[in-house]
Amino acid sequence: MKKTCATLIIFIAAGSAHPNISLTQIFDSFGDICCNDEKAHLDNFAVTLQSQPESQGYIIVYGGRHQNYPYCHSHPRLPRRGEAQARAARLKNYLVNSRSLDAKRVIVIDGGYREYWFAQLWIASKDASPPTPRPTVKPQDIRFRKGRIKKHDYECQV
Numbered sequence: 001m002k003k004t005c006a007t008l009i010i011f012i013a014a015g016s017a018h019p020n021i022s023l024t025q026i027f028d029s030f031g032d033i034c035c036n037d038e039k040a041h042l043d044n045f046a047v048t049l050q051s052q053p054e055s056q057g058y059i060i061v062y063g064g065r066h067q068n069y070p071y072c073h074s075h076p077r078l079p080r081r082g083e084a085q086a087r088a089a090r091l092k093n094y095l096v097n098s099r100s101l102d103a104k105r106v107i108v109i110d111g112g113y114r115e116y117w118f119a120q121l122w123i124a125s126k127d128a129s130p131p132t133p134r135p136t137v138k139p140q141d142i143r144f145r146k147g148r149i150k151k152h153d154y155e156c157q158v
Contacts, residue, residue, distance in 0.1 A: 024122060024123075024129060025124075026120055027048060027123045030118075038091075042121075043099065049105060054126045056123070058109060059109065062135060063114075064118070065113060065116070065143075066115065067116070078144060080148070083149060092106050109131070111134070111135055114136045
């Protein structure tokens with residue numbers, strides 16, 4: 001009987017914990033997809049952030065050992081230096097300028113590298129720690145192709 005009462009008290013105490021628990025959770029993720037699909041993911045992210053005004057949005061972007069962009073469904077090729085960062089800037093720009101989110105509420109984190117370019121959208125409570133990137137490919141294993149990044153190559157065309 002004493003054991004049951006103690007368990008019940010612990011359960012009740014845990015259930016009545018402070019409602020403002022710091023929490024960071026993944027909202028969505030996507031890889032090399034076409035612009036309209038990417039915008040759909042970002043629109044859902046923006047709506048959720050707008051409905052939670054005290055929350056913080058994070059975008060973790062991973063550069064890829066291989067890239068399919070800017071030609072959706074194209075054959076993989078080597079990335080250019082700065083390509084992942086250019087795409088990350090486009091994601092944040094869309095959220096701030098097209099979806100009217102405050103730029104301070106959307107933080108981009110360079111996640112390192114994975115096999116292919118990849119983005120994760122995270123939502124965190126006000127006092128929560130930012131999400132931690134989890135790269136799967138070492139930077140020294142990435143080969144880049146020559147050429148400069150052209151901004152217009154990374155803008156979604158309407």
